[in-house]
Amino acid sequence: MASFKTLDMIGDVTGKRVLVRVDLNVPMSDGKVSDATRIERILPTLTELSQKGAKVILLAHFGRPKNGPDASLSLRPVAEVTAAMLNQPVGFAADCVGAEAASTINAMANGDIVLLENTRFHAGDENNDPEFAKALAANGDIFINDAFSAAHRAHASTEGLAHLLPAFAGRTMQAELEALEKGLGKPAKPVLAIVGGAKVSTKIDLLMNLVKKVDALVIGGGMANTFLAARGTSVGKSLCEHDLAGTAKLIMIEAATAGCAIILPVDGVIAREFKAGAASEVVGIEHVPDDAMILDAGPKTIEAINAWIDRAATLVWNGPLGAFEIEPFDRATVAAAKHAAAQTRAGALVSVAGGGDTVAALNHAGAADDFTYVSTAGGAFLEWMEGKPLPGVDVLKG
Structure with a gap:
């Protein structure tokens, strides 16, 4: 496995809009998160970026929406649990691209964290549509992938974005890759x-x-x-x-x-x-x-x-x-x-x-x-x- 770029190589992120692809595809029961393990795993990356003054913008998918937005597959309830676990507010935008996302991001202060709505509400995510990847990239200066669980798919929010912005592995991704290297790599x-x-x-x-x-x-x-x-x-x-x-x-x-x-x-x-x-x-x-x-x-x-x-x-x-x-x-x-x-x-x-x-x-x-x-x-x-x-x-x- 070749070496990969990590947060240690990222430089000053103060005031930068950092798009972080995370895995928030958590189990839900009666509208509540029933197992928060995946949220727990991303906390180190989010805390580190927030403390360094970045504007932390989370991208994630949830479930398998078939035809565009689906209220039952909204990430809004996950934002609340993430906020509680981080012990700091997590804003929410009702779309991951366009005016809704842009206005929420423009209102962010350094250190703020915002979660954008389910990327799979747009077919362009799974299709790795270059135009959709550009629309996502318009809201960021840096891209961090902290979702190893989605890394086997070439989607706009996992692979496409990395060609448009400086791209790095988050701490969870880094830990996973280092463990795998010890397992079968070397x-x-x-x-x-x-x-x-x-x-x-x-x-x-x-x-x-x-x-x-x-x-x-x-x-x-x-x-x-x-x-x-x-x-x-x-x-x-x-x-x-x-x-x-x-x-x-x-x-x-x-x-x-x-x-x-x-x-x-x-x-x-x-x-x-x-x-x-x-x-x-x-x-x-x-x-x-x-x-x-x-x-x-x-x-x-x-x-x-x-x-x-x-x-x-x-x-x-x-x-x-x-x-x-x-x-x-x-x-x-x-x-x-x-x-x-x-x-x-x-x-x-x-x-x-x-x-x-x-x-x-x-x-x-x-x-x-x-x-x-x-x-x-x-x-x-x-x-x-x-x-x-x-x-x-x-x-x-x-």
Whole structure:
């Protein structure tokens, strides 16, 4: 990863109009923000710019508006929560371009913060329309991207703007990129990847990229069943993509060629029904009854995974090892997460995690805070793990 421009290179911002692309696509319930993690992550950038006397103008999307403005997808309620968390007022403009935005920005004093309305109320944002990017740029002197989670899309507010104004990475973006560099860019070896989740079909590119970059790959969750079946092991009624046996075999061949060890379950927790309190037992992976489902990795598998965590200098984690939402099928995920957290705390491991259910799984295990870095970026984190270019990051390279 080439070096990228950060706030440390920005110079004097006093009185400058600084457009900051942030991720405020937060979960809402009954019109209120139900999880403010993404707001929390952007506070350092906003506070730093405000204290340096910049006029801080926030650009963000929210939801997926279909045909222009939609009152249910307004960012107005998010402005109030952001203000409360910053402990300073956050103004709001009912549009992100045009007269409405301009008059609000013209009234700003140095250090003020304003949030502009949902950029996706304009089709030009997702289309990366050059005219829309110019309309956004007209309200700023400097552009800062602090939304890694939207960096895998070449939109006007993430990529287009960076060609029109001096562009830099915000503190959240910087932390994410530095963590990713430690994870797969220039990691300390050996590198272990843990990839779980339900389906191989959604993670083919990811697995193909990882086997060439890591020393060992743990495959868990429903995905593991597809690999076991491809190997000729009966998985009973478990979730399994039998039609992807050929793909699973190809990934195993690629891994062998690259010298990457693949770790599959040697035992599993099985049940006849998938519900809380269902009767379950541990069996060797070769002895899964035809009428049973594998819903978690067993204790011997956990032991093997933890032994690999002990050997690793770097861990990259995406996806749970079992059906962690329902006890007792959360044991493998919780045990491995806690072990990785302990190794990280001890200074023996760099641990980077993210994507999909991963954050929920690590929070459930009470381990997220001890990981080196947990990304909330979802799709962007996965595309980075797949080795794909991220347009919103590439434009910030120095």
